[in-house]
Amino acid sequence: FHGAGVTTTAPRGSSSASFQMMARVPFIAGNWKMNPLDVDSAKDLAKSVSEATTSVEVEVAVIPPHPFLVPVKDQVDGVDGNKVAVGSQDLYTEDAGAFTGASSTGMLASVGCEYILCGHSERRSVFGDSDEMVNKKVHKVLDQGLKAILCIGESKEEYEAGLNKEICAVHIGKGLTGVTAEQMESIVIAYEPTVYELMACPDIDGALVGGASLVAEKFARIVGFKAPVSA
């Protein structure tokens, strides 16, 4: 399937001590990017995903566009046994003010976001997010008490130039500058590789799924990759 490998640093809601005692819990997030086209489609998708994943034993999140955050949260919360958390695709690093088009972490927390993507490859390539900006965003998310999904990975050109390890090292090193070991409990690292065999790789225990997360049945199958839905 299409997606990015995710390394979870701690299960959602776990404490440092309990994490050391527990196995890492797979985490599958569906990044809807700039889809679907309208709020009714977003509500339908959210409800279907939630209903299809109530029995899984992995962490699940959907990450819709900002206009759909509230209706999506309402939909998933309305499903009995819902396991689906909601995340935001981006944030701005100020709290409020004259920043047209931006959303603050406080606003995102207030509508129920638990996760926020930082440094997605499309934010880096289309919108110009630098490593320094990504690092500021990571800290802003942590300061808000939310979980940051730090996206890393090389471009096709960088891969072809043999720079994949170097690029990942830079993205991780700069993206996590100043983050403490304790704060790492609230960090998920999503590797968006050019060439990959995701779930077979050691230390990859999840996926950030793009296009395939727009069809509930496909996404539910991916979510069940390591933890099949029980009968």
Ligand SMILES: O=C[C@H](O)COP(=O)(O)O
């Ligand atoms: O956020 C997800 C990654 O960019 C992968 O997207 P994709 O599954 O559509 O290839």
